[in-house]
Amino acid sequence: MSGALYVVATPIGNLEDMTYRAVRILGEVALIAAEDTRHSRKLLTHYGINTRLISYHDHNEKGRAEQLLIRLKNGENIALISDAGTPCIADPGYELVQRCHLEGIAVVAVPGSSAVIAGLSIAGLPTEGFRFLGFLPAKVQARRTMLEGCSAETATQVMYEAPHRLLATLSDIVDICGSECRVAIARELTKRHEELFAGTVQEALARFSDRDGIKGELVILLAPAPRQTPEMTITEQLLHLRRTTDLNWKEIVKQVARDHRVAGSEVYRESLPLREG
Numbered sequence: 001m002s003g004a005l006y007v008v009a010t011p012i013g014n015l016e017d018m019t020y021r022a023v024r025i026l027g028e029v030a031l032i033a034a035e036d037t038r039h040s041r042k043l044l045t046h047y048g049i050n051t052r053l054i055s056y057h058d059h060n061e062k063g064r065a066e067q068l069l070i071r072l073k074n075g076e077n078i079a080l081i082s083d084a085g086t087p088c089i090a091d092p093g094y095e096l097v098q099r100c101h102l103e104g105i106a107v108v109a110v111p112g113s114s115a116v117i118a119g120l121s122i123a124g125l126p127t128e129g130f131r132f133l134g135f136l137p138a139k140v141q142a143r144r145t146m147l148e149g150c151s152a153e154t155a156t157q158v159m160y161e162a163p164h165r166l167l168a169t170l171s172d173i174v175d176i177c178g179s180e181c182r183v184a185i186a187r188e189l190t191k192r193h194e195e196l197f198a199g200t201v202q203e204a205l206a207r208f209s210d211r212d213g214i215k216g217e218l219v220i221l222l223a224p225a226p227r228q229t230p231e232m233t234i235t236e237q238l239l240h241l242r243r244t245t246d247l248n249w250k251e252i253v254k255q256v257a258r259d260h261r262v263a264g265s266e267v268y269r270e271s272l273p274l275r276e277g
């Protein structure tokens with residue numbers, strides 16, 4: 001019988017945010033694969049857990065996954081943890097989890113903290129749906145391109161950003177989404193200097209720019225683009241653009257879908273009878 005891989009969430013700052021189940025499982029498994037073993041040893045010591053640790057990080061993921069799979073196939077239960085929060089969420093783990101699926105090894109979630117969910121839960125932004133972008137790219141152009149893709153999104157978007165890039169990113173959001181775009185910034189969640197900002201991106205810039213350096217970890221949440229009621233129906237706009245522009249049907253469908261915030265396929269269907277005329 002194969003063992004199971006337990007994917008265990010650990011705190012994102014406050015050591016008390018460990019579940020009873022996480023503590024029990026980390027104590028029971030044969031081995032814990034951890035992103036940084038020295039970092040995780042402190043958490044384990046705090047909870048009196050003596051289980052052996054082995055490193056599993058971005059730079060040894062592939063090779064280590066092979067070794068862990070052999071042990072799992074031999075019946076050992078293994079836990080996977082990262083430095084903070086939930087493994088695989090902007091953290092290592094994907095390779096091992098995917099290999100376990102391929103090999104028919106059980107993968108069990110032991111849920112707990114994650115900065116994306118903690119940020120969303122207090123941001124005061126719509127949460128029926130949301131889009132998680134992970135870390136924003138460090139390079140300016142790549143970041144701006146990603147933010148451009150966010151500007152018409154109809155769900156709240158959540159991104160991880162390094163504190164020293166916060167001001168530059170907020171300036172990009174002003175340029176791309178407008179100064180009145182609503183954002184939330186959740187900094188140092190669950191820690192002593194926890195801070196939540198909620199307001200327009202312009203106000204966020206004002207709040208954070210007069211600081212002597214921004215420290216700690218943070219999550220940026222971007223409100224959905226406001227819905228504007230288009231003046232024309234989809235059919236009217238399709239005909240209008242066809243008559244008044246040089247755009248081809250593909251480009252017209254794309255623009256109408258964007259303006260009406262509906263799926264391109266829906267607009268495409270509506271455009272078919274018009275094309276024949």
Ligand code: SAM
Pocket residue numbers: 012013082084085086087088089090091113114115116159160161162186187188189190191217218219
């Ligand atoms: N696996 C983690 C999770 O489930 O949230 C995320 C790990 S990722 C390497 C680290 C990033 O998560 C940080 O740079 C920051 O954007 C965000 N983060 C982690 N802890 C945080 C906290 N206490 N407050 C705000 N953001 C945090």
